[in-house]
Amino acid sequence: TNGEHVAALVIGTGYGGSVTALRLARAGVDVHLVEMGMAWDTPGPDGNVFANTTRPDHRSFWLRTRTKQPLSNFLGFPLDKDVPRHTGILDAEEFGGITVYQGRGVGGGSLVNGGMAVTPRRERFGAVLPSVNADEMYGTYYPRANAGLGVTEVDTRWWESASCYQYARVGRKHAERSGFPFVFVPNVYDWEYMKQELAGLVPKSALAGEVLYGNNHGKKSLQKTYLAQAKATGRVTVSPLHRVTSVAPAASGYTVVVEQLDTAGAVTATKSVTADRVFFAAGSVGTSKLLTRLKATGALPRLNDEIGRGWGDNGNVMCGRANHMWDATGKLQSAMPTAGIDNWDAGGAFAEVAPLPTGIETYASFYLSITKNPHRARFTWNASAGRVELDWQTAWKQPSVDAAKTIFDKINQKEGTIYRTDLFGAYKIWGDHLTYHPLGGAVLDRATDNYGRLHGYTGLYVMDGSLIPGNTSVNPFVTITALAERNIERIIADDLRRPG
Numbered sequence: 137t138n139g140e141h142v143a144a145l146v147i148g149t150g151y152g153g154s155v156t157a158l159r160l161a162r163a164g165v166d167v168h169l170v171e172m173g174m175a176w177d178t179p180g181p182d183g184n185v186f187a188n189t190t191r192p193d194h195r196s197f198w199l200r201t202r203t204k205q206p207l208s209n210f211l212g213f214p215l216d217k218d219v220p221r222h223t224g225i226l227d228a229e230e231f232g233g234i235t236v237y238q239g240r241g242v243g244g245g246s247l248v249n250g251g252m253a254v255t256p257r258r259e260r261f262g263a264v265l266p267s268v269n270a271d272e273m274y275g276t277y278y279p280r281a282n283a284g285l286g287v288t289e290v291d292t293r294w295w296e297s298a299s300c301y302q303y304a305r306v307g308r309k310h311a312e313r314s315g316f317p318f319v320f321v322p323n324v325y326d327w328e329y330m331k332q333e334l335a336g337l338v339p340k341s342a343l344a345g346e347v348l349y350g351n352n353h354g355k356k357s358l359q360k361t362y363l364a365q366a367k368a369t370g371r372v373t374v375s376p377l378h379r380v381t382s383v384a385p386a387a388s389g390y391t392v393v394v395e396q397l398d399t400a401g402a403v404t405a406t407k408s409v410t411a412d413r414v415f416f417a418a419g420s421v422g423t424s425k426l427l428t429r430l431k432a433t434g435a436l437p438r439l440n441d442e443i444g445r446g447w448g449d450n451g452n453v454m455c456g457r458a459n460h461m462w463d464a465t466g467k468l469q470s471a472m473p474t475a476g477i478d479n480w481d482a483g484g485a486f487a488e489v490a491p492l493p494t495g496i497e498t499y500a501s502f503y504l505s506i507t508k509n510p511h512r513a514r515f516t517w518n519a520s521a522g523r524v525e526l527d528w529q530t531a532w533k534q535p536s537v538d539a540a541k542t543i544f545d546k547i548n549q550k551e552g553t554i555y556r557t558d559l560f561g562a563y564k565i566w567g568d569h570l571t572y573h574p575l576g577g578a579v580l581d582r583a584t585d586n587y588g589r590l591h592g593y594t595g596l597y598v599m600d601g602s603l604i605p606g607n608t609s610v611n612p613f614v615t616i617t618a619l620a621e622r623n624i625e626r627i628i629a630d631d632l633r634r635p636g
């Protein structure tokens with residue numbers, strides 16, 4: 137409520153925000169979580185909370201009147217359609233050279249993502265977070281994050297014969313025949329539930345193609361893990377459909393300005409609260425946009441020059457391959473990926489074998505590659521336009537395409553197959569216009585100290601993917617969670633417990 141004072145205000149309810157809320161609350165601190173998206177706890181007219189991936193509706197996109205599906209075309213037909221403008225779950229945020237997909241709602245990206253819960257190979261960690269002690273991460277914080285998120289491995293005996301993973305087994309066969317290591321990756325999906333989906337015993341979720349616009353069953357989003365535990369402390373308040381627009385020093389602590397939104401995106405109230413400490417966990421883009429604007433417009437002028445820098449796309453690039461008729465990938469495809477092709481050391485690419493859950497046989501293999509891309513972009517404030525811009529250029533994806541080609545050119549040659557040209561527009565092979573994995577913009581040990589404390593202001597912290605300098609070599613949310621676990625433990629010990 138307007139004029140309220142809170143001990144700790146957390147902006148955003150994704151991985152960084154959820155870890156922060158749970159650990160602060162367990163340490164006895166009252167926490168207020170502010171989230172611009174919806175609560176996602178109420179069924180829609182069809183009885184489901186979330187819309188299906190194949191039938192996007194008003195719930196699917198954040199304040200758009202037309203869908204912007206990552207796979208825009210199929211067999212020559214554009215897939216996008218008009219939808220009512222609504223505070224939906226997936227934001228396709230457009231910058232000059234890239235569309236950045238992000239989750240919107242209580243749970244952040246955990247609501248929309250594929251649940252792939254991957255810890256980077258230890259020998260690669262030094263390149264991911266150079267200033268962080270790897271022994272501590274692999275000894276304490278990665279295990280803590282994996283436990284908190286409910287990460288488990290698929291039962292490979294079941295997987296070997298499950299019809300819904302035929303696409304992945306075809307992916308393995310092609311990878312191995314070309315000499316690439318094929319690795320299983322853990323997930324947060326409830327595998328027992330998926331087995332029952334396949335057996336026809338429970339309502340289908342992953343096997344109904346649910347991902348991107350939410351999972352009605354089976355996926356352990358943050359709503360079911362960290363946030364449920366945080367709420368159980370009784371010390372955590374969540375305000376959905378509230379967007380933070382300003383943070384500035386007050387007589388004691390900080391003044392935080394928050395806009396309340398209706399489901400059409402209109403501002404219905406503007407509130408001002410004060411907080412002793414403010415934790416920025418609005419995601420790489422959300423936190424970077426806020427800090428860049430607040431520094432440039434004079435609300436937080438002492439933030440340093442590293443704000444807005446070091447942003448990367450985790451080298452995301454997508455492609456499909458057209459298989460021969462004897463390599464059918466299956467009509468029924470689980471929306472939760474289980475495996476990848478690891479050519480990081482030799483070619484700079486880790487390709488997840490992704491589903492294409494269209495409900496029909498496509499004879500297509502589909503991949504999302506994470507690649508070693510050296511380009512880093514910067515957020516800047518455009519005063520005349522009144523917005524934050526990102527200087528990423530479309531052409532900067534070329535190193536990612538080249539890295540992905542080290543895998544798929546070879547597989548195509550070996551199998552006598554070709555790339556699909558119909559998935560991203562007419563005769564367009566590479567999905568090089570987007571990322572699912574924004575990282576950086578307030579990099580650890582540069583914009584902040586080595587634990588996320590923002591330089592220039594006591595009591596302001598960054599806790600999300602903006603701390604990571606642009607690449608994690610695998611899918612990022614386990615690393616975001618583990619880093620938040622590490623940082624908040626230190627912040628609680630040093631900033632909240634130390635007397636005086």
Ligand code: FDA
Nearest residue numbers: 148150151152172244245249250252380419422601611613
């Ligand atoms: P996150 O983006 O999760 O949360 C930030 C929250 O802050 C959001 O809820 C947002 O609405 C809110 N917010 C922003 N600005 C605000 C403001 N001004 N006021 C109030 N609230 C504000 N990763 C992975 O490891 N495995 C995977 O399989 C996938 N798959 C995948 C698929 C798709 C489609 C997407 C879009 C993403 C993935 N990811 C993924 C990426 C993963 O989801 C992502 O890295 C994390 O969610 C980022 O966590 P953060 O805590 O940084 O922010």
